[in-house]
Amino acid sequence: MAELFERITEYLSYPFVIYALIVGALVALCSSLLGVTLVLKRFSFIGDGLSHVAFGAMAVASVLNIKNEMPVVLAFTIISAILLLRTGQRARTKGDASVAMISVGALALGYLILNIFSSSGNLSGDVCTTLFGSTSILTLTDTEVWLSCILALLVVGIFVFFYNKIFSVTFDETFARATGTKAGIYNLIIATVVAVVIVLAMNLVGSLLISALIVFPALSAARVFKSFKAVTVCSVILSVSCALAGMLTSILTGWPVGSTIVAVDIVFYGIFTIAGFMGRLSAK
């Protein structure tokens, strides 16, 4: 035990480990903020679709040899988010199909482009990294750290400022529209923020696992808590703790960081489900 503790403190003395933990915590925070809204607005499928789009954009950026790919991927994902939202709104039932088309299409094309044009010697390694997250996030550049911090601040700021609107539009969009809330604009804001969160989270857990980061903490919290505020606060705390625990475990064991974090999230989902069940039993 003491030995373990020593190793952790040793790791923590490296600045790049600290950076990784900070970025990881911020990503977890941002992704969990919107979880409840996304799950309940049936937007989680958009989140899933967008992550595949982000993969495609990443592939194109890396083939074009763009040094700083994050802004490119970000712009591309935001535009797709807005487009997806538009098509989803115009035809409710066709929404899912168009998301599936775009997301799978982007995934396939991205892989194809990488295969044809990439000069990298370790192609399957690269792809695996983009899909499941880097085996370690200890290689973040300074720019990436700063960009992550700024984007995270932006996401939190937008969420806090529009908290009541987001609640209202998520809870009952018809009523919100009928009483003069511009629901369209807030849907747009939500979609944009999701795009930002997805690009942020790609570094950490990879594009296939982002949905897990968004969905699990919110669903866990909703098992136990009964008000929107409590669920939001709880899912943020849960998500950040799971991310930190997952990252430390991954650093110590060498397990892939994305999967480890999601595994911790799943464990806590189980715990919260049982807790919620017990709570309801004892209430009776």
Add this chain to the structure above:
Amino acid sequence: MALLTCTDLSLGYEGRIIVQGLCFEVNSGDYLSIVGENGSGKSTLMRTVLGLQPPLSGKIETRDGLKLTEIGYLPQQTAVQKDFPASVTEVVMSGFCGRAGLRPFYNAAEKAEAASNLEKLGISNLAKRCYRELSGGQQQRVLLARALCATKKMILLDEPVSGLDPLVTNEMYEIIKDLNTHSEITVIMVSHDIDAAVKYSSHILHVGRDCFFGTRDEYLGSDRFALFGKGGSDNG
């Protein structure tokens, strides 16, 4: 001038006409009941008045001063998410969302108003409860409280008593009547309960193949009431 005037209104979806030639006006302090058979377009009329869908033709005019942010609305079926974790207070407070505009947080006056609306509807004791765990009737009252928060002038209710037991139904009608007389809120209500419509309202709009609009007394004398009203009360 009337608070709300509709002239030669045609309603429908994607070019398919459901009701046409609708003319009516609502003055401040009126209690208008909208009656008609299932599928005759009552809810569609509500949605059109609220600007949720465009009219196929015709005009809806509101007196300047009555903005969308000043109308309260209780939908027939709330597309509320089944698993949404929200407390009653949070739901009721969301009624202020439109009125608050860009202001990010609700102020103390609004909090007090929400509390007094809960009080008015006799559900102060539910304030901390989880909305999704309430009974249908309790949920209905919460949504009415939310609608009240959204307005001081006019409230649109689409079958507010569907699914409520007779006792609570009567209570609900009394509450609405009380809002109309004491809080001076103009009420537009869709209802299948002709007896109650006749008992409480000042004006009646019958939506159907040919529409009727007039005061309660005019409606009682019309042959429309003889047909629809009698049939309705026989069944219920």
